[in-house]
Amino acid sequence: MASETNTGEIKRGPIERWVAKAIKNPDRAYRSMFYTVTIFFLFTTLFPFYWLLVLALTPENRLYQANLLPAGFTPETFIRVFEVIPFHRYMFNSIFLALMTTAIVLLLASLAGYVFGRLDFPGKSIMMLLILAISYFPPAAFFLPLWRLFNGQIVPGIELYNTPGAMILPFSALFMPLSIFVLTTFYGQIPDGLEDAARVEGTTRLGALFRVIMPLSAPGVATAGVLTFIAVYNEFFFSFLMNNGQPGNWAPIVGGLLQLQRAGQFEATFSVMAAGSIIAVLPVAILVVIAQEKIVSGMTAGALKE
Amino acid sequence: MARVKLDGVTKRYGDVMAVNDMNLDIEHGEFITLVGPSGCGKSTTMETVSGLTRPTEGKVYIGDREVTNLPPKDRGIAMVFQNIALFPHLDVYDNISFGLRLRDYEKEEIDRRVEKAASIVQLEGMLDRMPDEMSGGQRQRVAIARALVREPDVFLMDEPLANLDAKLRVTMRTELQRLHKELDTTILYVTHNQEEAMTMSDRIAVIDSGELQQIAPPLTCYNEPANLFVAGFIGSPAMNFIEGEVVQNGLETENFMIEFDPGKIDGVGVGDHLTMGIRPEDVHPVEKAGNLAHGSDTIEAWADVLEPMGDEIFVYLLLGEDVDTSMEAEGATSNELLMSVDPDSPIKEDDEIEVVIDRTQVHLFDTESGEAVTHGVASLATESTTPGSEAETDD
Numbered sequence: 001m002a003s004e005t006n007t008g009e010i011k012r013g014p015i016e017r018w019v020a021k022a023i024k025n026p027d028r029a030y031r032s033m034f035y036t037v038t039i040f041f042l043f044t045t046l047f048p049f050y051w052l053l054v055l056a057l058t059p060e061n062r063l064y065q066a067n068l069l070p071a072g073f074t075p076e077t078f079i080r081v082f083e084v085i086p087f088h089r090y091m092f093n094s095i096f097l098a099l100m101t102t103a104i105v106l107l108l109a110s111l112a113g114y115v116f117g118r119l120d121f122p123g124k125s126i127m128m129l130l131i132l133a134i135s136y137f138p139p140a141a142f143f144l145p146l147w148r149l150f151n152g153q154i155v156p157g158i159e160l161y162n163t164p165g166a167m168i169l170p171f172s173a174l175f176m177p178l179s180i181f182v183l184t185t186f187y188g189q190i191p192d193g194l195e196d197a198a199r200v201e202g203t204t205r206l207g208a209l210f211r212v213i214m215p216l217s218a219p220g221v222a223t224a225g226v227l228t229f230i231a232v233y234n235e236f237f238f239s240f241l242m243n244n245g246q247p248g249n250w251a252p253i254v255g256g257l258l259q260l261q262r263a264g265q266f267e268a269t270f271s272v273m274a275a276g277s278i279i280a281v282l283p284v285a286i287l288v289v290i291a292q293e294k295i296v297s298g299m300t301a302g303a304l305k306e
Numbered sequence: 307m308a309r310v311k312l313d314g315v316t317k318r319y320g321d322v323m324a325v326n327d328m329n330l331d332i333e334h335g336e337f338i339t340l341v342g343p344s345g346c347g348k349s350t351t352m353e354t355v356s357g358l359t360r361p362t363e364g365k366v367y368i369g370d371r372e373v374t375n376l377p378p379k380d381r382g383i384a385m386v387f388q389n390i391a392l393f394p395h396l397d398v399y400d401n402i403s404f405g406l407r408l409r410d411y412e413k414e415e416i417d418r419r420v421e422k423a424a425s426i427v428q429l430e431g432m433l434d435r436m437p438d439e440m441s442g443g444q445r446q447r448v449a450i451a452r453a454l455v456r457e458p459d460v461f462l463m464d465e466p467l468a469n470l471d472a473k474l475r476v477t478m479r480t481e482l483q484r485l486h487k488e489l490d491t492t493i494l495y496v497t498h499n500q501e502e503a504m505t506m507s508d509r510i511a512v513i514d515s516g517e518l519q520q521i522a523p524p525l526t527c528y529n530e531p532a533n534l535f536v537a538g539f540i541g542s543p544a545m546n547f548i549e550g551e552v553v554q555n556g557l558e559t560e561n562f563m564i565e566f567d568p569g570k571i572d573g574v575g576v577g578d579h580l581t582m583g584i585r586p587e588d589v590h591p592v593e594k595a596g597n598l599a600h601g602s603d604t605i606e607a608w609a610d611v612l613e614p615m616g617d618e619i620f621v622y623l624l625l626g627e628d629v630d631t632s633m634e635a636e637g638a639t640s641n642e643l644l645m646s647v648d649p650d651s652p653i654k655e656d657d658e659i660e661v662v663i664d665r666t667q668v669h670l671f672d673t674e675s676g677e678a679v680t681h682g683v684a685s686l687a688t689e690s691t692t693p694g695s696e697a698e699t700d701d
Contacts, residue, residue, distance in 0.1 A: 191389065191391070193387050193388075193389045193390075193391035194391050194393060194394075196356075196358050196378075196385075196387065196391065197385070197387055197391035197392075197393070198393070198404070199357075199358065199377070199378045199379060200356055200357075200358070200378045200379070200383065200384065200385040200462075201379070201384075201404050201405035201408065201452070201456075202379040202404075202405045202408040202409055203379065203408060204377065204379065207408070212393055212395075215395045216393075216394065216395055
């Protein structure tokens with residue numbers, strides 16, 4: 001037996017040796033599986049961005065020669081994005097819409113979160129279920145009625161199409177439920193005594209919400225705010241359909257990228273589009289990097305509660 | 307002038323009656339303590355005064371105003387909470403000045419008042435600390451300062467010392483009394499700790515099952531409890547209760563007899579069931595009973611358990627001749643008696659001793675209703691004992 005094992009070990013190749021070690025020490029196997037999966041996900045998520053970068057850096061006329069490396073180096077494409085169309089205006093529109101929606105959602109979801117989290121009343125769980133149900137509605141179901149409403153076909157005189165309202169209203173409605181749930185959990189955890197103290201000290205219930213409960217739930221409010229901002233910034237459906245794509249009509253980045261497609265006179269200008277896409281991703285990427293820790297802690301804090 | 311008046315205040319939570327027809331009339335500058343066991347409705351009563359809870363029925367007055375439907379902020383009250391309830395995201399200065407800033411006071415006025423309050427509770431130099439950097443006692447003082455700066459008509463204190471350790475509690479108790487003297491405001495204080503209630507208050511309101519049992523100065527509650535509940539709740543260790551039946555010349559219990567003339571008490575006749583209450587310090591070993599003007603007959607007893615407390619010894623006595631200790635249930639049965647004696651007493655466990663009850667301190671209660679019948683039976687004596695003693699006879 002002993003001699004067999006000895007001779008067998010000599011015969012083994014590197015893979016067999018690795019397998020033998022992994023059997024003895026399963027942690028090695030788990031670790032390598034972790035790296036395999038992580039690398040796979042990183043590749044599938046990051047490669048498109050890399051590909052965008054390759055396209056953006058390759059001069060327009062040599063696009064078909066671009067492989068895994070850019071065929072040439074033209075960083076000025078990133079500046080052309082702002083020259084061929086007012087891309088900054090599209091970005092401003094996107095950020096403006098996202099900020100406005102976030103503000104509205106945080107305000108209203110705070111009120112709802114206060115009520116659901118801190119008060120008892122009949123029908124509470126049914127109402128929360130209804131709110132949850134709304135968040136699962138397909139946005140397309142709202143589109144036709146809303147489009148007619150915003151074009152003054154239902155109530156004459158109300159024409160929101162091509163205004164921020166036409167997007168902020170449906171955004172707020174669609175992204176509100178998530179924030180309500182996050183804030184309900186957080187506001188429900190603030191001790192009653194603190195609210196009582198604030199009320200005795202001279203606030204109303206609302207005052208206690210904004211002066212004490214909300215500041216103490218800062219991680220939750222930040223989570224809800226960042227998630228809403230990102231969701232609105234990334235939204236396509238209403239962003240695309242509730243305006244005619246002109247920067248002056250509050251078209252967000254979606255409109256900008258589609259304009260870039262037509263930036264060249266006769267051909268699709270892939271380089272500029274790729275550059276525009278990368279620029280468009282930047283604000284959210286930065287936001288996520290900054291707020292990542294808060295979002296994770298906010299989500300898990302909420303998760304642990306219920 | 308900040309009188310506080312509760313007029314028939316009732317609070318129901320669904321079917322649960324938290325407070326039932328509470329009538330309180332508190333004078334300006336009084337220190338009133340609401341005391342009672344957990345869940346008796348004392349905190350709910352206070353919440354109706356603070357406005358955090360709206361009474362189901364009845365009216366609340368502060369000063370000359372009816373405030374039943376006013377929110378807490380418009381009632382001119384300040385409150386110290388059991389869980390202290392400092393705002394964790396604000397430093398001490400911001401915590402104390404929270405109410406003033408809400409009311410748009412001038413910056414200088416706020417500074418002046420915060421400094422004054424901080425010096426009263428001895429928190430100078432800590433104004434920029436955060437609550438989580440302070441000890442329990444310091445936080446409690448911040449909470450008190452937060453109430454002080456508002457210069458309210460009425461202070462509400464809901465078990466403010468409950469979460470402090472024993473030593474700090476005693477210190478803070480003295481500080482609160484000193485504050486009350488300095489401020490001359492009405493203080494409504496809630497506690498389940500009868501020691502706090504006894505030492506601090508002008509009057510005690512004893513509450514049980516949502517109903518006011520007695521409101522009187524501490525010593526009156528102690529010496530002339532209105533009913534069995536007050537008698538058992540006020541005083542530590544609790545009063546002894548022994549049931550008995552009225553006979554021709556007094557009250558006959560299972561093991562002894564307390565002599566008095568039942569005819570001298572209104573509404574009591576032979577055959578009635580009364581409960582006798584006697585405090586441990588009014589039971590004496592027979593050797594010490596020589597200086598008692600109105601001692602009872604000697605009672606045979608057996609020292610079951612001794613609890614030396616340092617300044618006194620509690621002796622758990624079993625009465626009667628054929629006591630079976632193993633069968634004895636806990637609580638106030640008719641053949642158990644608690645006696646407190648001097649620490650130099652020679653009594654040992656399992657001693658057979660004779661004790662005497664001070665008849666001036668005997669309380670009689672109606673067994674059925676629990677209402678007090680009389681306090682002190684010495685002056686109700688039959689012809690053999692001296693009439694005209696100092697014992698109180700009011701009911």
